[in-house]
Amino acid sequence: MKLFLLLLLCGTGLCSVIRRDKWHVYDSRTWLEGQAYCRSQGSELLTVVTQSDIDNAYMDPYYAWIGLRLYGKEWKWTDGKKANNGDFVDDEPDANEDCGQAGYNLNKAVGDFCEQRNFFICHHEEDNYHIYNFYIESKSWDDAFRFCLDTSQDLAIFDNWSNYPKDVKIDFPVWTGLYHDGESWKWSDGEYSDFWKWGPGFESGSEMLLNKTMFVHNCSEVFPYLCYTHNVILVKENMTWEEALEECKVVSSSHSHQLLSVEQSELLFANSKAIDAQTNKIWLGLRFLGGTWFWSNGQTVSLPGLPSCPKSILGCGALLVDKTSNGSMPQPTVELTDCSERLNLLCYKL
């Protein structure tokens, strides 16, 4: 019973050793500025490899300018009323911040620098009803203020926060790492994914996420963006399986690494990290010994279709990398391989 449970759980990702952390940065920037910011954090603009990269991206939060600003030493609404402590989220605004914004579901203000470009909310009244309009364009506070005036509105004032339309979900674009370098589409991290070509509902040559659909936008437009990190490393050395096992441990002296184990659903991601390999096949930590398959890191093997009794010389598992780039979904497979073959390898950071 216990074994059965374990196998079941493995299929749902609980035995996964691959970590893909992604986060949505709410500050709006141009594509290049977003790339620079992600890199300054040791990450990259997101490479979309599978549909789940998009499905799991939590993109509801946003910030939008409102008519709240620091005048001299005093925070005031643009109609001249003084703001009070209750108008701000705890510990906000930070020192030197001089303009106020509302945040998704916050129901209070947070501070930011006036020159930062943000979405914004204008307000006008119609028949005594408050009408709030969200603008999905990123402007500095001053430009947003002027825009509202020019359209016969005000930058929205929430001196009574019960008027704040706090649960409004707005559909806004978020940069991913996809860009066109003049010749072809590439991902910011230099890694390989054709997802934009075959992913459902994506138009060929698109560049970003909006309601989880990708569209082309001018790189100088200003939007929030998605950064990500992962823990898989391709080692371009030709080694036997045993050598590969040891090599992963010395990839970096400051972190522990092991040969990679994967689940069926992770083959596509592993493939995208192996595309630059010098060999067609890449070592994974899969080994047949004593009548069973096991992963060198001790994980339970949940890959379907492994033979229960392989030919004795084919006792190790390698990823057969699919480098086709013709617009169809890559079909990487695990191939039983002679353990003494010399191949590149995939390691992961623990």
Ligand SMILES: *[C@@H]1O[C@H](CO)[C@@H](O)[C@H](O)[C@H]1NC(C)=O
């Ligand atoms: C704030 O607005 C709500 C609803 O519009 C109203 O019921 C309430 O009395 C107002 N509070 C103040 C302090 O004006």
Ligand SMILES: *[C@@H]1O[C@H](CO)[C@@H](O)[C@H](O)[C@H]1NC(C)=O
């Ligand atoms: C997403 O929004 C775009 C533009 O508003 C629209 O054309 C597209 O059909 C939407 N996609 C989905 C899946 O809702």
Ligand SMILES: *[C@@H]1O[C@H](CO)[C@@H](O)[C@H](O)[C@H]1NC(C)=O
């Ligand atoms: C992108 O926007 C910039 C600045 O607004 C503009 O100069 C440039 O021509 C635009 N590029 C395209 C391809 O539309």
Ligand SMILES: *[C@@H]1O[C@H](CO)[C@@H](O)[C@H](O)[C@H]1NC(C)=O
């Ligand atoms: C590994 O083998 C491949 C293919 O045989 C070769 O192209 C590559 O140069 C080799 N790499 C090293 C580091 O020797």
Ligand SMILES: *[C@@H]1O[C@H](CO)[C@@H](O)[C@H](O)[C@H]1NC(C)=O
């Ligand atoms: C792409 O190549 C693969 C394998 O070479 C082939 O099976 C598939 O039909 C091709 N797809 C297209 C759209 O040409």
